Amino acid sequence: MLSLELLFIPLFASLLILFAKGKAARALALVFTLIQLLVTGYAYTIFKANGGAAFEFTQAWVKSPVINIHFGVDGISLLMVMLTNLLLPLIVLSGFNRETKRPHIFYALMLFMQFALNGVFLSMDAFVYYIFWELALIPIYFIAFNWGDENRGKVTIKFFIYTLVGSLLMLFGFVFLYLSSPQHSLDWNTLTQFKTCSCNQTWLFWLLFAAFAIKIPIFPFHTWQPDTYKSAPTQGTMLLSGIMLKMGTYSLIKWLLPIVPDGFKEWQAVVITLSVIGIVYASIIAIMQTDLKRLFAYSSIAHVGLIAAGVFSFTQQGLQGSLAQMFAHGINVVGLFFCADIILSRTGTLQISNLGGIRNQNRLFSSLFLIVVLGSVALPLTNGFIGEFLLLYGVFEYNTWLSVFAGLTIILGAVYMLRMFQNVMSGPDSEHISSFPPLHWNEKLVLILIGGLIILTGVFPAPILELTQPAIDNLLK
Amino acid sequence: MNTLIYTSVLGFTTMLMEVLNLRKFIVPLAVIGLAVIFGLNLQDWNQPSTHFNDMLGVSNFSVAFSGLALFITMIILVMAGEYYTNDENHISDYVTILIFITAGAMMMMSFNNLVMMFLGIETLSIALYALAGSKRFDTRSNEAGFKYFLMGSFASAILLFGIALVYGSVHSFHLSLISSFISENSTLPPMFITGVILIGFAMLFKVSAAPFHFWAPDVYEGAPALITAFMSTLVKIAGFAALYRLVTIGFNNGTPQTDQMLYVVAILTLLTGNLSALAQDNFKRLMAYSGISHAGYMLLIVLSAKSHVSSTLFYYSAAYAVAGLAAFSVALPVFKSTGSELLSAFNGLGKKNPVMAAGLTMAMIGMAGIPPFAGFFGKFYLFTKAFESGLFYIVLLAVINSMIGVYYYFKVIMAMYGKQPDETQIENPLSYQLVMWVCTALSLIWGIVPSLLTDLLL
Numbered sequence: 019m020l021s022l023e024l025l026f027i028p029l030f031a032s033l034l035i036l037f038a039k040g041k042a043a044r045a046l047a048l049v050f051t052l053i054q055l056l057v058t059g060y061a062y063t064i065f066k067a068n069g070g071a072a073f074e075f076t077q078a079w080v081k082s083p084v085i086n087i088h089f090g091v092d093g094i095s096l097l098m099v100m101l102t103n104l105l106l107p108l109i110v111l112s113g114f115n116r117e118t119k120r121p122h123i124f125y126a127l128m129l130f131m132q133f134a135l136n137g138v139f140l141s142m143d144a145f146v147y148y149i150f151w152e153l154a155l156i157p158i159y160f161i162a163f164n165w166g167d168e169n170r171g172k173v174t175i176k177f178f179i180y181t182l183v184g185s186l187l188m189l190f191g192f193v194f195l196y197l198s199s200p201q202h203s204l205d206w207n208t209l210t211q212f213k214t215c216s217c218n219q220t221w222l223f224w225l226l227f228a229a230f231a232i233k234i235p236i237f238p239f240h241t242w243q244p245d246t247y248k249s250a251p252t253q254g255t256m257l258l259s260g261i262m263l264k265m266g267t268y269s270l271i272k273w274l275l276p277i278v279p280d281g282f283k284e285w286q287a288v289v290i291t292l293s294v295i296g297i298v299y300a301s302i303i304a305i306m307q308t309d310l311k312r313l314f315a316y317s318s319i320a321h322v323g324l325i326a327a328g329v330f331s332f333t334q335q336g337l338q339g340s341l342a343q344m345f346a347h348g349i350n351v352v353g354l355f356f357c358a359d360i361i362l363s364r365t366g367t368l369q370i371s372n373l374g375g376i377r378n379q380n381r382l383f384s385s386l387f388l389i390v391v392l393g394s395v396a397l398p399l400t401n402g403f404i405g406e407f408l409l410l411y412g413v414f415e416y417n418t419w420l421s422v423f424a425g426l427t428i429i430l431g432a433v434y435m436l437r438m439f440q441n442v443m444s445g446p447d448s449e450h451i452s453s454f455p456p457l458h459w460n461e462k463l464v465l466i467l468i469g470g471l472i473i474l475t476g477v478f479p480a481p482i483l484e485l486t487q488p489a490i491d492n493l494l495k
Numbered sequence: 496m497n498t499l500i501y502t503s504v505l506g507f508t509t510m511l512m513e514v515l516n517l518r519k520f521i522v523p524l525a526v527i528g529l530a531v532i533f534g535l536n537l538q539d540w541n542q543p544s545t546h547f548n549d550m551l552g553v554s555n556f557s558v559a560f561s562g563l564a565l566f567i568t569m570i571i572l573v574m575a576g577e578y579y580t581n582d583e584n585h586i587s588d589y590v591t592i593l594i595f596i597t598a599g600a601m602m603m604m605s606f607n608n609l610v611m612m613f614l615g616i617e618t619l620s621i622a623l624y625a626l627a628g629s630k631r632f633d634t635r636s637n638e639a640g641f642k643y644f645l646m647g648s649f650a651s652a653i654l655l656f657g658i659a660l661v662y663g664s665v666h667s668f669h670l671s672l673i674s675s676f677i678s679e680n681s682t683l684p685p686m687f688i689t690g691v692i693l694i695g696f697a698m699l700f701k702v703s704a705a706p707f708h709f710w711a712p713d714v715y716e717g718a719p720a721l722i723t724a725f726m727s728t729l730v731k732i733a734g735f736a737a738l739y740r741l742v743t744i745g746f747n748n749g750t751p752q753t754d755q756m757l758y759v760v761a762i763l764t765l766l767t768g769n770l771s772a773l774a775q776d777n778f779k780r781l782m783a784y785s786g787i788s789h790a791g792y793m794l795l796i797v798l799s800a801k802s803h804v805s806s807t808l809f810y811y812s813a814a815y816a817v818a819g820l821a822a823f824s825v826a827l828p829v830f831k832s833t834g835s836e837l838l839s840a841f842n843g844l845g846k847k848n849p850v851m852a853a854g855l856t857m858a859m860i861g862m863a864g865i866p867p868f869a870g871f872f873g874k875f876y877l878f879t880k881a882f883e884s885g886l887f888y889i890v891l892l893a894v895i896n897s898m899i900g901v902y903y904y905f906k907v908i909m910a911m912y913g914k915q916p917d918e919t920q921i922e923n924p925l926s927y928q929l930v931m932w933v934c935t936a937l938s939l940i941w942g943i944v945p946s947l948l949t950d951l952l953l
Contacts, residue, residue: 080949082949082953145875149871156860156865160912164912175902175905179898179901182865186897189875190878190890190891196879197882
């Protein structure tokens with residue numbers, strides 16, 4: 019039953035915020051995301067990781083076609099729920115010293131997004147899952163479209179249609195599965211137990227995979243991503259990169275792998291190769307970027323490429339690593355985009371060549387930014403390390419040469435991240451920066467919390483790994 | 496059958512009220528009357544009966560669709576009171592004609608006999624020709640009425656010719672006898688097949704399926720906007736109810752010939768509707784082409800008649816109707832205030848009137864078939880049923896077409912939120928707001944609890 023509370027707190031909050039005015043809206047948003055975080059924490063403490071589903075809720079919904087509402091969590095989905103509800107208060111808090119037009123609508127959309135994301139991770143019936151999957155697209159579209167920069171019109175419609183194309187193909191796949199399942203059901207348990215013949219899995223794989231690959235995005239389905247990240251408002255970009263793309267990687271593990279295992283194995287090599295190409299390609303493009311936000315966007319493509327490669331290595335290490343890295347990447351990328359936003363708000367530019375010498379102006383910001391950067395280049399004792407290590411290990415077990423190329427992500431990542439840090443933070447004082455005002459209290463708080471999380475989960479990764487271990491063992495059986 | 500009589504009586508009453516100088520009360524009386532008839536209509540639920548020597552058959556199918564027709568007319572009449580404020584002298588004409596259209600639609604939903612079907616179609620069409628041309632001093636409205644009349648009567652003639660040919664082979668107009676004629680004869684005579692195909696052409700013309708759709712954009716554009724709303728909802732739904740009844744009861748769920756014809760037409764309709772809609776800059780033309788594409792989806796339902804899809808057709812129709820009515824309830828005041836029917840009339844509506852913009856946004860999302868609105872479940876239901884009947888490739892085509900659809904529906908949304916507003920203020924009278932709220936709420940409720948409608952006609 020706890021899953022219902024996790025769902026309806028944000029929905030209720032979102033409706034409530036719609037009627038709040040001005041600053042009350044964001045205060046309410048913060049309060050409710052904190053309540054949601056507490057409930058999630060409570061769920062984590064009483065959750066027993068034994069590979070089965072917990073907090074289940076089932077309810078008949080439609081008689082014809084047979085659809086049941088079914089919610090529940092296993093270790094994998096609980097991790098994603100935790101990530102979502104952990105990041106949301108940070109994202110809300112990060113906007114506290116910013117002026118947002120029509121804040122009640124903005125925060126209502128954000129909380130609605132939280133509702134939909136929780137729904138995606140909690141659903142155990144493919145139809146319900148699909149509804150939440152689509153539902154998550156609507157608030158983020160409006161956030162990016164109404165609060166984005168001047169290019170938003172073209173960029174957001176491209177994003178919307180691109181992702182919708184994937185979703186509809188997935189729907190088509192689900193309809194097929196529904197009709198071919200013996201008892202006409204889309205329940206996760208039914209779908210994973212009954213196996214449609216491998217002749218169908220060959221093409222079913224691509225129908226489902228298209229939706230996930232676009233969302234993640236895996237090369238060559240990524241073209242919507244850099245523009246959207248660039249033109250969306252920062253809090254929207256945080257939602258997109260921190261949580262929404264995890265919908266795709268999560269679905270690879272939770273839905274794609276168990277439903278079409280034969281198709282998964284058949285196309286394993288193709289997808290890993292695509293992912294590795296994506297890693298190298300995105301890293302090289304990231305080196306060339308002159309704009310901070312675009313650089314982070316491309317680095318994100320490289321990171322999620324490695325996550326996808328790890329999933330498709332289909333080894334225990336690869337799967338474990340991908341989950342740990344999803345959690346870590348969510349935190350790091352939110353930190354990176356927040357730092358970019360802080361820089362933009364103070365200097366008015368995101369061009370790396372125009373920046374420099376911020377460290378002399380503001381030591382605290384510089385140190386916190388460094389922690390985030392180190393987390394994302396996967397230095398040992400930061401959260402990025404354990405994930406990337408396991409991922410590379412998994413890919414190595416699958417194929418040595420691929421792991422060598424995938425390993426380039428660490429080297430190239432260090433190249434573009436550290437070079438960027440050097441140019442922006444140290445380096446000669448730029449004439450564009452006359453002063454760099456100190457951090458606002460909420461900015462400090464968010465960055466310290468993110469930095470703390472990066473180090474904490476880097477030093478103690480065990481809880482995350484233990485949480486997901488039994489569910490992964492189940493998958494590999 | 497009682498419903499049909501009550502509706503006709505209501506039509507005569509509103510006509511007489513003009514004579515009795517009770518003009519002010521016509522719209523309220525008509526709305527209340529329709530609401531009462533809606534209640535009386537429900538009494539026939541689960542009580543199938545036949546009337547006039549089996550000319551009309553009351554079944555749950557006809558009761559459900561008649562209920563939907565009454566509901567749509569009620570909504571249109573609520574808006575008509577506001578829409579015709581400057582034209583009060585003719586209000587009784589408009590209201591009466593609208594009610595008789597509903598009566599015609601009901602005949603199309605409950606006929607058991609081809610003659611009755613023809614009567615229903617003609618009652619509906621002739622009244623509609625008059626309404627489409629009802630703005631007498633507007634040349635476009637005249638053009639619409641005249642064009643619709645010319646092409647519509649041509650289609651009626653084809654329909655009549657088809658019915659005659661079928662009668663020549665079967666020696667009866669009764670659907671049940673036509674059906675047994677098909678099952679008794681392993682090879683059907685060419686005269687019969689020709690008749691069936693001609694009837695099919697005429698019906699496809701009425702529901703504006705490609706390549707019989709050319710009238711629709713021009714007529715939708717020229718007709719008064721309220722009548723466009725009526726045409727795009729009730730008239731289309733009545734056409735499909737009739738076509739579905741004809742195919743399921745009369746043609747044994749589709750003969751090979753009708754199936755082939757419908758298959759080709761469905762593909763053409765989907766593509767024509769969606770691709771032409773992309774290029775439109777006039778809201779009414781956009782709705783016309785969107786209506787054509789929806790006709791394509793609904794043809795898929797008719798094609799899968801073997802898998803008992805009456806509840807699919809009903810759900811889809813209801814979802815389509817409430818989304819369309821909600822869209823027009825925002826569009827009508829916008830047209831009136833800005834004096835333009837182009838998409839640019841909606842520029843900056845998100846700033847000028849956020850509530851209306853939100854309503855239209857939800858209507859467009861519903862039409863595009865995105866959850867949580869009823870339009871999404873309708874599409875899912877349709878795809879499932881069509882898939883179940885083995886229509887694999889055409890479902891794939893329909894899926895691709897719903898992606899194309901998103902683009903032009905979002906053009907409206909992008910105009911509302913992305914473009915700068917102009918100076919004009921939008922007046923939004925209470926009745927339009929009411930309609931918008933009711934229709935949006937229904938769309939949402941039916942989307943979240945689809946079993947309210949899907950379990951009706953199992």
